[in-house]
Amino acid sequence: MNQQSATNPSGRIAAQNHFRTLRLGTPFQPRIDALARTRDWYNWAGYRAPHSLWDEELEYFAIRSQAALFDISPMTKYRIEGPDAEALLNRVTLHDVTKLKPGRVHYTAWCDDEGFVLDDGTLFRLSPTRFRLCSQERHLPWLLDSAVGFDVIVEEETEAVAGLALQGPTSFAVLRDAGFAGVERLKIFDLADFPHDGGTISISRTGFTGDLGYELFVPAGKALSLWDRLMTSGELRGIRAIGYTALNRARLEAGLIVANADFTTAEHAIRADRLRMPDEIGLGFMIDLEKGHFNGRRAILEARAKRKLRHVLVGLEIEGNIPAEHAIVYHKKAQEVGLVSAAMWSPMAKRNIAIASLARPYGDTMVEDLWVEIYAMRELQYQKLMKRAKVVARPFIKLDRRTANPPADF
Amino acid sequence: MKAWDAIIIGGGHNGLVNACYLQRAGLEVLVVEKNDWVGGAATSRELTPGFLYSNCSYVCSLFRPEIMRDLELPRFGLQVISYEGGAVFTRDGDYLANYRDHDAHRREFARFSKRDAEAYDRYARDVTRQCRFIQPLLMRTAPDPTSLRPRDLGELLYLGKKFAGLSAEEMALTLRFWTMSISEFLDEYFETEVIKANFALSGIIGTALGPMSPGTAYVLLHHYMGEVDGSVGAWGYARGGMGAVTKALAASFKASGGTIRTGAEVDHVLVRRGKAKGVVLAGGEEIYGKLVVSNADVKRTFLKLVEEKELPDIFLRRVKNFKIRGSSGKVNIALDSLPEFPALPKDSPVYRGDMHFTDSMERMERAYDDWKAGRWSADPFLDMVIPTTLDPTMAPPGKHFMSCFVQYAPPKIGGREWTDADRDGFAESVIAQIAEYSPGFRDRIVHMEVRTPREIEAEVGLTEGNIFQGELTFDQLLFNRPVPGYAQYRSPVGGLYMCGSSTHPGGGVMGAPGRNAAAEILRDLAKSTSHMSPAHDVI
Numbered sequence: 001m002n003q004q005s006a007t008n009p010s011g012r013i014a015a016q017n018h019f020r021t022l023r024l025g026t027p028f029q030p031r032i033d034a035l036a037r038t039r040d041w042y043n044w045a046g047y048r049a050p051h052s053l054w055d056e057e058l059e060y061f062a063i064r065s066q067a068a069l070f071d072i073s074p075m076t077k078y079r080i081e082g083p084d085a086e087a088l089l090n091r092v093t094l095h096d097v098t099k100l101k102p103g104r105v106h107y108t109a110w111c112d113d114e115g116f117v118l119d120d121g122t123l124f125r126l127s128p129t130r131f132r133l134c135s136q137e138r139h140l141p142w143l144l145d146s147a148v149g150f151d152v153i154v155e156e157e158t159e160a161v162a163g164l165a166l167q168g169p170t171s172f173a174v175l176r177d178a179g180f181a182g183v184e185r186l187k188i189f190d191l192a193d194f195p196h197d198g199g200t201i202s203i204s205r206t207g208f209t210g211d212l213g214y215e216l217f218v219p220a221g222k223a224l225s226l227w228d229r230l231m232t233s234g235e236l237r238g239i240r241a242i243g244y245t246a247l248n249r250a251r252l253e254a255g256l257i258v259a260n261a262d263f264t265t266a267e268h269a270i271r272a273d274r275l276r277m278p279d280e281i282g283l284g285f286m287i288d289l290e291k292g293h294f295n296g297r298r299a300i301l302e303a304r305a306k307r308k309l310r311h312v313l314v315g316l317e318i319e320g321n322i323p324a325e326h327a328i329v330y331h332k333k334a335q336e337v338g339l340v341s342a343a344m345w346s347p348m349a350k351r352n353i354a355i356a357s358l359a360r361p362y363g364d365t366m367v368e369d370l371w372v373e374i375y376a377m378r379e380l381q382y383q384k385l386m387k388r389a390k391v392v393a394r395p396f397i398k399l400d401r402r403t404a405n406p407p408a409d410f
Numbered sequence: 411m412k413a414w415d416a417i418i419i420g421g422g423h424n425g426l427v428n429a430c431y432l433q434r435a436g437l438e439v440l441v442v443e444k445n446d447w448v449g450g451a452a453t454s455r456e457l458t459p460g461f462l463y464s465n466c467s468y469v470c471s472l473f474r475p476e477i478m479r480d481l482e483l484p485r486f487g488l489q490v491i492s493y494e495g496g497a498v499f500t501r502d503g504d505y506l507a508n509y510r511d512h513d514a515h516r517r518e519f520a521r522f523s524k525r526d527a528e529a530y531d532r533y534a535r536d537v538t539r540q541c542r543f544i545q546p547l548l549m550r551t552a553p554d555p556t557s558l559r560p561r562d563l564g565e566l567l568y569l570g571k572k573f574a575g576l577s578a579e580e581m582a583l584t585l586r587f588w589t590m591s592i593s594e595f596l597d598e599y600f601e602t603e604v605i606k607a608n609f610a611l612s613g614i615i616g617t618a619l620g621p622m623s624p625g626t627a628y629v630l631l632h633h634y635m636g637e638v639d640g641s642v643g644a645w646g647y648a649r650g651g652m653g654a655v656t657k658a659l660a661a662s663f664k665a666s667g668g669t670i671r672t673g674a675e676v677d678h679v680l681v682r683r684g685k686a687k688g689v690v691l692a693g694g695e696e697i698y699g700k701l702v703v704s705n706a707d708v709k710r711t712f713l714k715l716v717e718e719k720e721l722p723d724i725f726l727r728r729v730k731n732f733k734i735r736g737s738s739g740k741v742n743i744a745l746d747s748l749p750e751f752p753a754l755p756k757d758s759p760v761y762r763g764d765m766h767f768t769d770s771m772e773r774m775e776r777a778y779d780d781w782k783a784g785r786w787s788a789d790p791f792l793d794m795v796i797p798t799t800l801d802p803t804m805a806p807p808g809k810h811f812m813s814c815f816v817q818y819a820p821p822k823i824g825g826r827e828w829t830d831a832d833r834d835g836f837a838e839s840v841i842a843q844i845a846e847y848s849p850g851f852r853d854r855i856v857h858m859e860v861r862t863p864r865e866i867e868a869e870v871g872l873t874e875g876n877i878f879q880g881e882l883t884f885d886q887l888l889f890n891r892p893v894p895g896y897a898q899y900r901s902p903v904g905g906l907y908m909c910g911s912s913t914h915p916g917g918g919v920m921g922a923p924g925r926n927a928a929a930e931i932l933r934d935l936a937k938s939t940s941h942m943s944p945a946h947d948v949i
Contacts, residue, residue: 009502012521016504016755019518022511046513114579138516140528141599156524267532270539272577 023048026073027162027223031231035241042244045136045158047074050243059246063209064348066238067170069230070247072163072215073223076138081130082152089131091294092146093123094278094286100125105189105204109283110139111296115303116266116275118142119259120283124191124204124217132157132217136259137267146295162223166230167213167250170237172407175203175214178233186214188403197225205407208247210254212401212408237410252353253346255315255394257281262313262341262355277303280311281357282394311338314363315394316354318372319387321345324354327372329362333386337362340372348397354389367391414440416931417689417699419676419715420871420910422450423473425705426659427924428909428931430481432703433668435928435937440697441668442689444675444871448660450705451870451877452919454653454804458857461744461811462804464651465859466870466877468740468795468813469493469764471636471645472920473655474549476943486661489649491800492638496763497754498608499847505753506604506769507760523602533599533609539580540587541635541642542948543572548635548915548922549945551930552889552897588884592626593771603770610774611766614817615793616877616917618735620778621771625883632882632916645764647797651804651811655919679704681720685904689715701905703927706871707879708732708892708912716903725902728893732912733881736821736863736874737781741814741840744856748796748810749848762799767792767843781818784825786836786862791817792843809856816840821863821874828864836862878917879910888914899927900934907931 018024024047026032032050040051049071052059062068080089090097093108100106102125109120121135133143143154166174175183180194183203191204199222207213218226231239251258259265263281264274277300278284287300303309318324323345329338338358346353354372356363362370367390374385401408416432418425421443433439447453451466470490478488495508495515506522509515519527553565576584587595592613596606610621613630620626638644648654660670675692679702688698704711712721712729721729754760768774768791777787793815798805805811816836823832837860845851863875872879880886889897892912899907909927911917925942932939 009504013504015517015521019507019509019514019755019758022514043513046517138528138531140525141532144525156528267535270535270542272539272580 027220028071028227031227044074051245052243056245059242060249062240063168063250067168067174068242070165070242072165076135077157077161078133079155079157084150084152085129085131088150088152096288096291102127103191105191105206112266115277115296115299118266137265162218162220164216167207167209167211170410171213173409174234174237178229184406197222209250210395252342253348253397279309282313312360312363313357314391316356316389317392318352318389321352322374322376324372324374327374329356330371332369333371353396413698416701418703420705421448422705423452423656423919424909424924427921428928430663431928433666434941435932439668441670442674443672446673449653449656452652452656454651458744460806462651463742467652467919469645470648472918474921477921480943481662483658486658488658490646492644492646494759494763496765497760498766498769500769526600526602526605529599545635545948551926552914588628590627591622591624592630593621595627607769618737620775622775629882647801649801679715686906703907703909705910707873709873722902734873734876738817739819740861742859743812745810745854746856747854749851751848765794781820784820786819819862828862833860833862879912882916899930
């Protein structure tokens with residue numbers, strides 16, 4: 001195991017000035033600032049990130065009709081490298097990492113010893129011995145502590161590596177026209193290195209939109225040239241930079257969950273009843289009980305055997321068209337059984353959709369007669385609506401173009 | 411001859427809180443205070459023209475908002491201002507700051523250790539969980555575990571239920587937290603010395619224990635369970651110094667018809683047939699009261715103000731053995747300009763927060779070693795603030811008041827009393843430490859008030875100058891505070907009550923002991939407590 005040692009005093013002292021900039025810019029910030037007509041910022045893990053750039057609704061349609069460029073640099077990134085990297089990650093995460101081949105990506109999650117989810121994220125296998133783990137929250141102590149006894153380096157590389165999500169039907173064409181030769185060979189969840197600006201970037205066919213799309217990771221110093229390269233080649237393909245609101249809509253249609261929005265991560269849950277096991281937030285499918293021991297395995301097995309799983313995360317389809325954001329879910333309009341964590345009218349599905357956490361057996365074996373109470377504020381009055389909710393499978397939309405091979409050239 | 415409904419001995423914050431609640435319940439209440447001013451250890455005095463000092467306590471967080479509201483303290487001038495977290499200066503010319511912004515806080519810690527920077531969330535979660543367990547207990551009378559009265563059983567059940575509501579892991583953590591050392595607790599989260607020292611200071615303040623002594627983790631919790639207007643764990647300055655708290659309390663008390671006599675030192679409590687009948691002042695004047703409430707600490711109350719023959723043997727022995735050891739001193743400094751710290755950028759918010767120079771656990775523990783040997787620490791631990799960076803009322807524009815809480819200072823020097831020369835030596839250890847980080851500091855000093863345990867005991871009346879009226883170790887908490895069997899503010903002497911920090915839930919400018927004592931007194935008198943807000947919900 002290799003720990004990051006404390007920096008030397010001169011480096012440390014040089015870094016003092018951070019207190020003057022509470023919200024950092026990402027390596028793409030000069031370009032984003034130039035496009036930010038709404039100046040509508042939010043704090044993403046200490047970075048100044050856009051809610052919207054010019055119009056959140058039109059930004060959403062850019063994802064679904066053309067190609068949308070979204071800055072994912074603030075996402076936490078760890079480089080995990082060494083002869084035991086695979087073994088460590090197999091111990092820490094739920095999926096069987098030995099089945100993740102170099103050049104592949106999978107969506108995964110990891111738990112504490114009690115089986116409660118610490119976070120979900122994507123694991124990129126860059127080579128037989130090198131991985132990149134991306135997540136919402138920060139986990140360096142957990143990873144370093146887990147790495148004791150493994151021959152592996154764990155390094156936080158959030159600032160050193162910039163990231164872009166290029167999502168939408170023309171995203172493949174944009175990349176091909178930008179000259180990333182061979183990008184057409186990437187199937188969903190494939191990953192490959194490509195030359196860029198005298199260096200190398202990685203491109204994976206992944207994303208958070210349920211659409212055809214790619215994620216690009218680039219050393220911070222080459223970020224702007226990558227942005228310009230994509231924007232230039234995408235000009236005739238309708239490429240637009242977007243903010244989080246649009247992306248959040250796309251991810252909800254794709255049925256994807258967000259840590260600390262749809263569930264509370266274990267290291268942040270102050271109230272013990274907010275902790276969630278993978279089976280309680282729809283991530284049970286990741287659990288590979290055959291692969292040997294992993295963190296939380298015993299607790300998960302016991303919870304399954306003793307039926308101690310108390311919650312379930314479900315997709316809901318709600319009658320009408322009023323979004324049910326943070327609405328309470330009822331059984332028979334009377335008994336409170338859960339809460340909606342995300343909701344919207346889906347333009348792609350033409351349905352009123354939501355993600356909700358329910359107390360079992362509701363949402364699990366009892367799915368009839370569920371209702372949501374929507375408090376819609378209209379001109380300083382709540383219009384209270386009790387609407388029928390139906391448990392439905394996620395994703396809410398399924399786009400053939402997401403997985404089509406070769407990717408369509410629009 | 412007139413007999414007051416209640417006589418409160420001592421006009422400290424708890425005495426005044428108690429007096430306010432009793433007066434508002436319709437009692438005729440007299441507060442007798444030996445000094446010519448009220449406030450106890452929460453005072454602001456002008457010892458040099460133009461400068462107000464927070465002479466003893468200097469920052470505010472624990473004072474219960476329910477009390478501020480019940481007693482209308484804002485109407486009587488109380489304002490508490492949150493401040494930015496401070497810093498620990500390191501000996502290599504750097505510092506570790508505590509920023510309020512979550513991400514700035516992480517980036518600051520990452521300058522020293524990326525690992526520790528990311529460990530903070532887990533640490534904060536665990537400490538918050540423990541605070542949430544304890545917070546609801548602050549404004550309740552601790553149950554007597556030996557009693558079979560329905561109330562005590564009910565309270566025990568409440569405690570038990572709260573405890574049973576914890577997961578196995580939390581239960582273990584709670585028990586460990588209440589008994590382990592702050593050093594060991596921090597080792598479970600952090601690896602960097604200065605980061606541990608940064609958190610450990612809350613575990614030793616006011617306590618005659620070192621960071622490696624068992625029991626100091628709880629002391630840290632005690633400093634975290636306060637709030638400034640709902641921001642739990644935050645600390646602030648009382649505008650006008652900590653005397654503003656007691657000034658507002660005194661004004662509230664008088665507005666509701668209460669009477670305060672200053673310059674009235676109590677010589678002893680008048681006891682007839684095992685029942686308190688009033689007090690006798692130092693000059694011999696007798697004042698009669700139907701009941702007497704002592705804001706003085708448990709030792710002063712029962713070893714100085716009550717004759718030994720009135721007290722049961724075991725009670726007396728336990729009072730004598732109650733740990734209320736002097737461990738700290740105070741240096742208040744008037745400055746003709748803001749000191750500069752070359753390590754600190756001029757625009758740093760740290761100037762407005764609390765500053766420290768003890769950058770390792772070992773230095774902190776060594777400072778404690780000196781205390782054990784009966785010396786003040788050669789390399790003391792300082793909790794230093796400059797409230798005038800946020801409060802314009804305490805010094806003329808451009809000039810500043812600096813408060814230095816200093817640890818460790820033993821109650822006696824090598825077994826003998828403190829001398830003036832000792833006091834000067836103690837002050838020099840403080841000034842020398844500051845001057846090491848702030849060149850030209852000495853030249854800015856206009857005036858200085860130096861308070862060793864000797865001065866604090868003599869003026870404020872705190873035994874050995876212990877700021878908590880008794881240490882906050884697990885054996886002296888809840889139903890064991892101050893002594894088993896007498897944790898419900900009553901004493902072996904009928905009609906004599908305790909309301910100071912020696913009682914549950916302990917020290918700091920919290921007001922909860924004074925309030926809880928009032929509730930018990932009113933219960934004994936079968937009077938309504940409807941004017942007392944219950945503790946705010948912890949949700």
